[in-house]
Amino acid sequence: MKNVTLTASKRVAGNKSKTNALRRQGFIPAVVYGAGEEIPVSVNAREFNKTFHGAISENIRIDLDISGDKKRQVLIKDYQYDPIKSKIVHLDFIELDPNKPIKTHVPVHLEGNAPGVKLGGILEFFTQELEVECLPKDLPEYIVVNIDNLNLGDSIHVADISLPNGVKIISSNEQTVVAVTHATKESTDVVSEEETEEEVSE
Structure with missing residues:
Protein backbone atom coordinates (compact mmCIF):
# COMPACT_ATOMS: atom_id res chain seq x y z
CA MET A 1 0.00 0.00 0.00
CA LYS A 2 1.29 3.42 -0.95
CA ASN A 3 2.02 5.80 1.92
CA VAL A 4 2.49 9.59 1.80
CA THR A 5 2.91 12.41 4.32
CA LEU A 6 0.97 15.68 4.48
CA THR A 7 1.10 18.56 6.93
CA ALA A 8 -2.06 20.23 8.21
CA SER A 9 -3.14 22.99 10.56
CA LYS A 10 -6.21 23.19 12.77
CA ARG A 11 -8.83 25.75 11.77
CA VAL A 12 -12.11 27.17 13.07
CA ALA A 13 -15.12 25.40 11.54
CA GLY A 14 -18.42 26.92 10.45
CA ASN A 15 -17.11 30.30 9.32
CA LYS A 16 -17.63 30.63 5.56
CA SER A 17 -15.70 33.88 5.19
CA LYS A 18 -12.65 32.39 6.91
CA THR A 19 -12.96 29.24 4.82
CA ASN A 20 -12.99 31.27 1.60
CA ALA A 21 -10.05 33.31 2.89
CA LEU A 22 -8.10 30.07 3.42
CA ARG A 23 -8.72 29.06 -0.18
CA ARG A 24 -7.53 32.43 -1.45
CA GLN A 25 -4.36 31.99 0.60
CA GLY A 26 -3.65 28.64 -1.10
CA PHE A 27 -5.09 26.19 1.43
CA ILE A 28 -7.74 23.46 1.16
CA PRO A 29 -10.24 23.29 4.06
CA ALA A 30 -10.70 19.73 5.32
CA VAL A 31 -12.20 17.66 8.12
CA VAL A 32 -10.74 14.58 9.83
CA TYR A 33 -13.43 12.09 10.90
CA GLY A 34 -12.99 9.13 13.21
CA ALA A 35 -11.97 8.20 16.74
CA GLY A 36 -15.19 9.80 18.03
CA GLU A 37 -14.34 13.34 16.95
CA GLU A 38 -14.29 15.70 13.98
CA ILE A 39 -11.23 17.88 13.53
CA PRO A 40 -11.42 20.85 11.13
CA VAL A 41 -8.03 21.33 9.44
CA SER A 42 -6.50 22.88 6.34
CA VAL A 43 -3.77 21.56 4.05
CA ASN A 44 -1.48 23.44 1.70
CA ALA A 45 -2.96 23.14 -1.82
CA ARG A 46 0.44 23.20 -3.53
CA GLU A 47 1.79 20.45 -1.26
CA PHE A 48 -1.35 18.37 -1.76
CA ASN A 49 -1.31 18.68 -5.56
CA LYS A 50 2.41 17.88 -5.68
CA THR A 51 1.85 14.76 -3.58
CA PHE A 52 -1.12 13.41 -5.54
CA HIS A 53 -0.27 14.76 -9.02
CA GLY A 54 -3.94 15.46 -9.66
CA ALA A 55 -4.97 11.81 -9.17
CA ILE A 56 -6.83 11.40 -5.90
CA SER A 57 -7.21 7.83 -4.67
CA GLU A 58 -9.12 6.37 -1.73
CA ASN A 59 -6.50 3.71 -1.03
CA ILE A 60 -3.42 5.83 -0.37
CA ARG A 61 -2.59 5.91 3.33
CA ILE A 62 -1.69 9.42 4.52
CA ASP A 63 0.36 10.30 7.58
CA LEU A 64 -1.38 13.56 8.40
CA ASP A 65 0.90 15.67 10.59
CA ILE A 66 -1.45 18.16 12.26
CA SER A 67 0.27 21.16 13.83
CA GLY A 68 -0.39 21.21 17.58
CA ASP A 69 -1.84 17.71 17.49
CA LYS A 70 -0.65 14.14 17.01
CA LYS A 71 0.13 12.58 13.63
CA ARG A 72 -2.83 10.59 12.36
CA GLN A 73 -3.09 7.92 9.67
CA VAL A 74 -5.97 8.75 7.34
CA LEU A 75 -7.49 8.02 3.94
CA ILE A 76 -9.28 10.46 1.65
CA LYS A 77 -12.96 9.51 1.94
CA ASP A 78 -14.46 12.29 -0.16
CA TYR A 79 -13.62 15.61 -1.80
CA GLN A 80 -15.27 18.55 -3.53
CA TYR A 81 -13.93 19.78 -6.86
CA ASP A 82 -14.69 23.12 -8.48
CA PRO A 83 -14.72 22.48 -12.26
CA ILE A 84 -14.77 26.19 -13.06
CA LYS A 85 -11.65 26.97 -11.07
CA SER A 86 -10.19 23.49 -11.73
CA LYS A 87 -9.23 22.89 -8.13
CA ILE A 88 -10.20 20.93 -5.03
CA VAL A 89 -12.11 23.07 -2.54
CA HIS A 90 -12.70 20.62 0.32
CA LEU A 91 -11.42 17.27 1.63
CA ASP A 92 -12.83 14.66 3.97
CA PHE A 93 -10.29 12.43 5.73
CA ILE A 94 -11.20 9.29 7.66
CA GLU A 95 -8.85 8.28 10.48
CA LEU A 96 -7.69 4.66 10.45
CA ASP A 97 -7.89 2.26 13.34
CA PRO A 98 -5.25 -0.44 12.74
CA ASN A 99 -7.52 -3.04 14.36
CA LYS A 100 -10.72 -2.25 12.45
CA PRO A 101 -11.48 -3.27 8.84
Whole structure:
Protein backbone atom coordinates (compact mmCIF):
# COMPACT_ATOMS: atom_id res chain seq x y z
CA MET A 1 0.00 0.00 0.00
CA LYS A 2 1.29 3.42 -0.95
CA ASN A 3 2.02 5.80 1.92
CA VAL A 4 2.49 9.59 1.80
CA THR A 5 2.91 12.41 4.32
CA LEU A 6 0.97 15.68 4.48
CA THR A 7 1.10 18.56 6.93
CA ALA A 8 -2.06 20.23 8.21
CA SER A 9 -3.14 22.99 10.56
CA LYS A 10 -6.21 23.19 12.77
CA ARG A 11 -8.83 25.75 11.77
CA VAL A 12 -12.11 27.17 13.07
CA ALA A 13 -15.12 25.40 11.54
CA GLY A 14 -18.42 26.92 10.45
CA ASN A 15 -17.11 30.30 9.32
CA LYS A 16 -17.63 30.63 5.56
CA SER A 17 -15.70 33.88 5.19
CA LYS A 18 -12.65 32.39 6.91
CA THR A 19 -12.96 29.24 4.82
CA ASN A 20 -12.99 31.27 1.60
CA ALA A 21 -10.05 33.31 2.89
CA LEU A 22 -8.10 30.07 3.42
CA ARG A 23 -8.72 29.06 -0.18
CA ARG A 24 -7.53 32.43 -1.45
CA GLN A 25 -4.36 31.99 0.60
CA GLY A 26 -3.65 28.64 -1.10
CA PHE A 27 -5.09 26.19 1.43
CA ILE A 28 -7.74 23.46 1.16
CA PRO A 29 -10.24 23.29 4.06
CA ALA A 30 -10.70 19.73 5.32
CA VAL A 31 -12.20 17.66 8.12
CA VAL A 32 -10.74 14.58 9.83
CA TYR A 33 -13.43 12.09 10.90
CA GLY A 34 -12.99 9.13 13.21
CA ALA A 35 -11.97 8.20 16.74
CA GLY A 36 -15.19 9.80 18.03
CA GLU A 37 -14.34 13.34 16.95
CA GLU A 38 -14.29 15.70 13.98
CA ILE A 39 -11.23 17.88 13.53
CA PRO A 40 -11.42 20.85 11.13
CA VAL A 41 -8.03 21.33 9.44
CA SER A 42 -6.50 22.88 6.34
CA VAL A 43 -3.77 21.56 4.05
CA ASN A 44 -1.48 23.44 1.70
CA ALA A 45 -2.96 23.14 -1.82
CA ARG A 46 0.44 23.20 -3.53
CA GLU A 47 1.79 20.45 -1.26
CA PHE A 48 -1.35 18.37 -1.76
CA ASN A 49 -1.31 18.68 -5.56
CA LYS A 50 2.41 17.88 -5.68
CA THR A 51 1.85 14.76 -3.58
CA PHE A 52 -1.12 13.41 -5.54
CA HIS A 53 -0.27 14.76 -9.02
CA GLY A 54 -3.94 15.46 -9.66
CA ALA A 55 -4.97 11.81 -9.17
CA ILE A 56 -6.83 11.40 -5.90
CA SER A 57 -7.21 7.83 -4.67
CA GLU A 58 -9.12 6.37 -1.73
CA ASN A 59 -6.50 3.71 -1.03
CA ILE A 60 -3.42 5.83 -0.37
CA ARG A 61 -2.59 5.91 3.33
CA ILE A 62 -1.69 9.42 4.52
CA ASP A 63 0.36 10.30 7.58
CA LEU A 64 -1.38 13.56 8.40
CA ASP A 65 0.90 15.67 10.59
CA ILE A 66 -1.45 18.16 12.26
CA SER A 67 0.27 21.16 13.83
CA GLY A 68 -0.39 21.21 17.58
CA ASP A 69 -1.84 17.71 17.49
CA LYS A 70 -0.65 14.14 17.01
CA LYS A 71 0.13 12.58 13.63
CA ARG A 72 -2.83 10.59 12.36
CA GLN A 73 -3.09 7.92 9.67
CA VAL A 74 -5.97 8.75 7.34
CA LEU A 75 -7.49 8.02 3.94
CA ILE A 76 -9.28 10.46 1.65
CA LYS A 77 -12.96 9.51 1.94
CA ASP A 78 -14.46 12.29 -0.16
CA TYR A 79 -13.62 15.61 -1.80
CA GLN A 80 -15.27 18.55 -3.53
CA TYR A 81 -13.93 19.78 -6.86
CA ASP A 82 -14.69 23.12 -8.48
CA PRO A 83 -14.72 22.48 -12.26
CA ILE A 84 -14.77 26.19 -13.06
CA LYS A 85 -11.65 26.97 -11.07
CA SER A 86 -10.19 23.49 -11.73
CA LYS A 87 -9.23 22.89 -8.13
CA ILE A 88 -10.20 20.93 -5.03
CA VAL A 89 -12.11 23.07 -2.54
CA HIS A 90 -12.70 20.62 0.32
CA LEU A 91 -11.42 17.27 1.63
CA ASP A 92 -12.83 14.66 3.97
CA PHE A 93 -10.29 12.43 5.73
CA ILE A 94 -11.20 9.29 7.66
CA GLU A 95 -8.85 8.28 10.48
CA LEU A 96 -7.69 4.66 10.45
CA ASP A 97 -7.89 2.26 13.34
CA PRO A 98 -5.25 -0.44 12.74
CA ASN A 99 -7.52 -3.04 14.36
CA LYS A 100 -10.72 -2.25 12.45
CA PRO A 101 -11.48 -3.27 8.84
CA ILE A 102 -12.13 -0.48 6.36
CA LYS A 103 -14.19 -0.37 3.18
CA THR A 104 -12.77 1.57 0.27
CA HIS A 105 -12.14 1.43 -3.49
CA VAL A 106 -8.98 0.07 -5.08
CA PRO A 107 -8.00 0.49 -8.77
CA VAL A 108 -7.68 -2.52 -11.09
CA HIS A 109 -4.50 -2.89 -13.15
CA LEU A 110 -4.51 -5.15 -16.21
CA GLU A 111 -1.39 -7.23 -16.78
CA GLY A 112 -0.33 -9.15 -19.88
CA ASN A 113 -1.61 -9.40 -23.45
CA ALA A 114 -4.93 -10.92 -24.45
CA PRO A 115 -4.60 -13.41 -27.38
CA GLY A 116 -8.17 -12.57 -28.42
CA VAL A 117 -7.14 -9.05 -29.39
CA LYS A 118 -4.65 -10.42 -31.93
CA LEU A 119 -7.56 -12.35 -33.48
CA GLY A 120 -9.48 -9.13 -34.08
CA GLY A 121 -11.32 -8.84 -30.79
CA ILE A 122 -11.79 -5.67 -28.77
CA LEU A 123 -10.51 -5.45 -25.20
CA GLU A 124 -13.18 -3.86 -23.01
CA PHE A 125 -12.20 -2.74 -19.50
CA PHE A 126 -15.55 -2.54 -17.69
CA THR A 127 -14.55 -2.27 -14.02
CA GLN A 128 -11.56 -0.06 -13.30
CA GLU A 129 -11.90 -0.13 -9.52
CA LEU A 130 -13.34 -2.50 -6.94
CA GLU A 131 -14.75 -1.97 -3.46
CA VAL A 132 -12.83 -3.98 -0.89
CA GLU A 133 -12.79 -4.60 2.85
CA CYS A 134 -9.65 -5.27 4.87
CA LEU A 135 -7.48 -4.08 7.73
CA PRO A 136 -5.50 -0.91 6.95
CA LYS A 137 -2.21 -2.86 6.88
CA ASP A 138 -3.57 -5.18 4.17
CA LEU A 139 -4.96 -2.50 1.85
CA PRO A 140 -3.36 -3.00 -1.60
CA GLU A 141 -2.27 -0.14 -3.83
CA TYR A 142 -4.06 -1.87 -6.72
CA ILE A 143 -5.46 -5.27 -7.72
CA VAL A 144 -3.75 -7.06 -10.61
CA VAL A 145 -5.84 -8.90 -13.21
CA ASN A 146 -3.87 -11.01 -15.69
CA ILE A 147 -5.33 -11.18 -19.21
CA ASP A 148 -2.77 -13.51 -20.85
CA ASN A 149 -5.40 -16.26 -21.24
CA LEU A 150 -8.24 -14.03 -22.43
CA ASN A 151 -9.33 -15.31 -25.84
CA LEU A 152 -11.97 -14.00 -28.21
CA GLY A 153 -15.33 -14.03 -26.42
CA ASP A 154 -13.79 -14.63 -22.98
CA SER A 155 -14.33 -12.49 -19.92
CA ILE A 156 -13.05 -12.19 -16.36
CA HIS A 157 -15.47 -11.63 -13.49
CA VAL A 158 -14.90 -10.52 -9.91
CA ALA A 159 -15.17 -14.14 -8.75
CA ASP A 160 -12.17 -15.07 -10.96
CA ILE A 161 -9.75 -12.60 -9.35
CA SER A 162 -6.96 -13.76 -7.06
CA LEU A 163 -6.76 -11.49 -4.02
CA PRO A 164 -3.95 -10.60 -1.61
CA ASN A 165 -4.19 -12.15 1.85
CA GLY A 166 -6.66 -10.42 4.14
CA VAL A 167 -8.54 -8.64 1.33
CA LYS A 168 -12.22 -9.26 0.63
CA ILE A 169 -14.05 -7.86 -2.40
CA ILE A 170 -17.47 -6.38 -1.67
CA SER A 171 -18.39 -5.85 -5.32
CA SER A 172 -20.68 -8.50 -6.85
CA ASN A 173 -18.94 -11.74 -7.87
CA GLU A 174 -20.89 -11.68 -11.16
CA GLN A 175 -19.58 -8.24 -12.14
CA THR A 176 -17.54 -8.32 -15.35
CA VAL A 177 -14.10 -6.76 -14.99
CA VAL A 178 -12.65 -7.19 -18.48
CA ALA A 179 -13.60 -9.01 -21.68
CA VAL A 180 -12.51 -9.53 -25.27
CA THR A 181 -15.57 -8.96 -27.43
CA HIS A 182 -16.16 -9.55 -31.12
CA ALA A 183 -15.91 -6.54 -33.39
CA THR A 184 -19.32 -4.94 -33.93
CA LYS A 185 -21.20 -5.37 -37.20
CA GLU A 186 -20.84 -1.65 -37.84
CA SER A 187 -17.05 -1.95 -37.62
CA THR A 188 -17.12 -4.96 -39.97
CA ASP A 189 -19.29 -3.07 -42.46
CA VAL A 190 -16.87 -0.14 -42.45
CA VAL A 191 -13.97 -2.47 -43.23
CA SER A 192 -15.97 -4.14 -46.02
CA GLU A 193 -16.84 -0.76 -47.57
CA GLU A 194 -13.19 0.30 -47.48
CA GLU A 195 -12.14 -2.97 -49.14
CA THR A 196 -14.83 -2.52 -51.84
CA GLU A 197 -13.69 1.03 -52.56
CA GLU A 198 -10.13 -0.18 -52.92
CA GLU A 199 -11.19 -2.92 -55.36
CA VAL A 200 -13.16 -0.43 -57.49
CA SER A 201 -10.26 2.01 -57.61
CA GLU A 202 -8.00 -0.80 -58.79
